[in-house]
Amino acid sequence: MTTELRDLPVRAVDCLKYIYKMRERGEKVTTSAMRELLETQEQSGQLSDAAVTQLFKLLAKEGFVEHTPYRGVELTPRGEAVAAESVRHHRLLELFLARQLGYSLDEVDAEAEKLEHAISESFEDRLDTLLGHPVVDPHGDPIPNKAGEVIDEPSLPLTQLEPGREAVVRRVSDDNAEMLRYLTQLGLVPGTRVQMRGREPFEGPLRVFIGEDAGGQERVIGVQVAGSVRVAPTTR
Template sequence: MPAAAPGPRPDPAELTAVAQDYLKAVWSALEWVADPQAKVSTGQLADRLGVGPSTVSEAVQKLSEQGLLAHEPYRGVGLTDLGLGYALVMVRRHRLLETWLVQHVGYAWDEVHDEAERLEHAVSDRLVERLDALLGHPVRDPHGDPIPAADGRVVRPDAVPLADLVAGESGVVARISDADPADLRALADLGVALDVRLTVTALLPRRDALTLTWAGEAADVPARLASRVWVTRG
């Protein structure tokens, strides 16, 4: 997980929208990775941003020259301290906007990502802080991802992938990845949501699934869906 660097808050208006997107994408790709030395590959960035590898390579080179990214050939891309500051501002904007869209505008949790992507480049810091106050200073977004504080501090729950649990173990849902809106809808249809306690009753390797029970319900959940869920044990 990338370490936060509290300090003076940079102004993302100093960067292009493309630069903002790249910095946020690098931070988000590494957020739930346990290894603090981990890097994101240019291929992973291309997938996240929906652009070609050559476009990513060119942008990474430019952002590295600006002191925002650290690119190690054959190892991947990370954020410099300067880039980290900008990334955290953009992540905070995005997740507060997602929370506002769900709580006050009536969006479903599988609809908010793209809308927040568009809005995050246009809002001012003043509006973001007004939204934060309106929402009661939330610490997580609708998917359970932590919202960085105004000073850049990030408190991530002590969560593990659901797939790490063995049969008989339970956990409370702390985060559900928003990487695939269809998977979010499928989990919502099953009733799997934040703060729901899940128990793994069986692992079904031949069917590539887990048998889960929660709130009086039981179902075989495909491993692909289970991979979107993170829980706190207990």
């Protein structure tokens, strides 16, 4: 086990975790992007770019990232191991909060963020057992196993589902609580069946049938909303 995680400042671990998540989405990890993420996701309020630069330099010195000045950072294998364990903690906790304590989809992220730095290896293992060795969290995001490996179920953004095709919601973006409340209200949560009814060109709105035949209904949603949802098409 690595568990260097517990020797690093909380903010440094979060930083590695966010690099991991940005790479999951294929985004480049720049100084200002990281500053924005840390500002919105941590409860710390404002943060300067200079602080992020210093963080990058610390992480580079300790061998967790490659830092190319003025270009951004990338995880080394060591950094990825720490990030994966942090993400594992976070997502196990999210599932626990949703399942055992009745938290809603938009609440779990903030609470897990605070708890993930406080739990021990033993707590992690017991939670994993209690939850039945889960592989996805309540948002549908994969939970890395102890070795840091994830099961990557193929999915595509709802925006790319062809008209007429049916699908099952697999993942919803976890980083915007307000969006999650809206998605929950629409019923666009992991496990729900959907059918694309129509798409307007030029980033126009989408008509989507949400739910099972009788209980479901057709809704019109914007691309930003649809872009927050990933689906797995149903084979026909």
